[in-house]
Amino acid sequence: xxxxxxxxxxxxxxxxxxxxxxxxxxxxxxxxxxxxxxxxxxxxxxxxxxxxxxxxxxxxxxxxxxxxxxxxxxxxxxxxxxxxxxxxxxxxxxxxxxxxxxxxxxxxxxxxxxxxxxxxxxxxxxxxxxxxxxxxxxxxxxxxxxxxxxxxxxxxxxxxxxxxxxxxxxxxxxxxxxxxxxxxxxxxxxxxxxxxxxxxxxxxxxxxxx
Amino acid sequence: xxxxxxxxxxxxxxxxxxxxxxxxxxxxxxxxxxxxxxxxxxxxxxxxxxxxxxxxxxxxxxxxxxxxxxxxxxxxxxxxxxxxxxxxxxxxxxxxxxxxxxxxxxxxxxxxxxxxxxxxxxxxxxxxxxxxxxxxxxxxxxxxxxxxxxxxxxxxxxxxxxxxxxxxxxxxxxxxxxxxxxxxxxxxxxxxxxxxxxxxxxxxxxxxxx
Numbered sequence: 001x002x003x004x005x006x007x008x009x010x011x012x013x014x015x016x017x018x019x020x021x022x023x024x025x026x027x028x029x030x031x032x033x034x035x036x037x038x039x040x041x042x043x044x045x046x047x048x049x050x051x052x053x054x055x056x057x058x059x060x061x062x063x064x065x066x067x068x069x070x071x072x073x074x075x076x077x078x079x080x081x082x083x084x085x086x087x088x089x090x091x092x093x094x095x096x097x098x099x100x101x102x103x104x105x106x107x108x109x110x111x112x113x114x115x116x117x118x119x120x121x122x123x124x125x126x127x128x129x130x131x132x133x134x135x136x137x138x139x140x141x142x143x144x145x146x147x148x149x150x151x152x153x154x155x156x157x158x159x160x161x162x163x164x165x166x167x168x169x170x171x172x173x174x175x176x177x178x179x180x181x182x183x184x185x186x187x188x189x190x191x192x193x194x195x196x197x198x199x200x201x202x203x204x205x206x207x208x209x210x
Numbered sequence: 211x212x213x214x215x216x217x218x219x220x221x222x223x224x225x226x227x228x229x230x231x232x233x234x235x236x237x238x239x240x241x242x243x244x245x246x247x248x249x250x251x252x253x254x255x256x257x258x259x260x261x262x263x264x265x266x267x268x269x270x271x272x273x274x275x276x277x278x279x280x281x282x283x284x285x286x287x288x289x290x291x292x293x294x295x296x297x298x299x300x301x302x303x304x305x306x307x308x309x310x311x312x313x314x315x316x317x318x319x320x321x322x323x324x325x326x327x328x329x330x331x332x333x334x335x336x337x338x339x340x341x342x343x344x345x346x347x348x349x350x351x352x353x354x355x356x357x358x359x360x361x362x363x364x365x366x367x368x369x370x371x372x373x374x375x376x377x378x379x380x381x382x383x384x385x386x387x388x389x390x391x392x393x394x395x396x397x398x399x400x401x402x403x404x405x406x407x408x409x410x411x412x413x414x415x416x417x418x419x420x
């Protein structure tokens with residue numbers, strides 16, 4: 001993974017922390033603060049402030065001053081580095097509660113994620129709209145992948161349909177599958193899958209509960 | 211983080227991978243397979259098979275034989291190590307689409323996560339049921355935290371309410387907040403927060419898209 005503008009490697013962990021700093025900066029801007037210190041961000045995330053400074057040094061211009069980082073500039077710099085202005089088009093596959101929740105999540109577009117429409121096979125759902133996005137018949141997916149040049153699919157179907165649908169998506173030219181199903185998908189080497197492993201996260205975070 | 215039965219450290223990354231092996235094993239059992247190799251699991255997750263073997267060596271009894279790992283025994287061993295039989299009670303705070311999706315997710319109980327009920331402040335929702343779980347008035351939370359000894363809250367409210375609700379939950383004795391809102395919460399040191407940083411994940415996985 002490379003940040004093209006600077007040819008510096010940015011690891012997954014750093015990307016993850018940068019988005020959390022970004023959340024903090026949004027809150028600071030809302031509350032009217034002009035500057036923020038690495039210590040303030042570190043305290044909120046319970047990490048070391050040297051880690052925060054190291055991460056922010058990777059940005060092309062963090063704007064660091066003697067009184068701290070100017071929040072607006074720092075926010076902008078994170079957005080540039082992480083490519084928030086890129087338009088990444090995606091379909092949601094499965095218009096159940098989770099698919100609907102993701103479709104309603106307006107915040108996505110701030111990060112460059114543009115959800116074009118949802119797909120389902122339930123006649124009761126097909127034709128309806130969620131947050132200005134249409135629920136379409138899964139059979140019409142092939143045409144729409146090509147029409148909109150979409151290569152990201154967000155998979156929110158029941159686990160038992162996940163592999164069959166993944167095969168179908170791959171055949172239609174989808175290259176990135178954001179997998180919210182509790183299934184490990186088998187896909188060709190040129191297709192990227194991100195497993196949103198909710199139970200893994202839950203178990204990590206509650207592991208010390210007796 | 212310690213696995214008490216063996217006093218061995220299990221890192222967050224290993225816990226995450228163990229839950230993915232567990233998903234794979236469930237699929238293998240469904241398809242009638244009796245044995246699985248570290249190579250098969252590694253290929254599905256695109257990791258090195260030496261990594262899989264190293265992880266499985268941490269289990270008290272992986273059951274490894276010359277023809278591979280017996281799937282049922284291995285699955286059981288992962289469940290024991292990760293404490294799937296512990297009963298971890300939780301409330302969902304926010305009965306919107308995401309809260310509903312999580313309430314309907316039957317798979318949770320297999321991992322020891324027992325969702326008692328949902329809470330909301332919308333009179334239209336209060337009193338209704340989702341997947342045999344009642345949607346209750348957020349005002350009644352204090353009594354129910356004590357009645358059921360719940361210390362985990364799953365926060366699925368709009369971002370603008372997140373911090374206020376987190377303060378309320380902490381005051382009521384909640385010790386673990388699974389945070390699905392795009393907000394970095396300020397909580398006392400003895401409260402654990404897991405940020406389900408969806409946008410961070412999305413940006414990691416699509417970072418190479420031009």
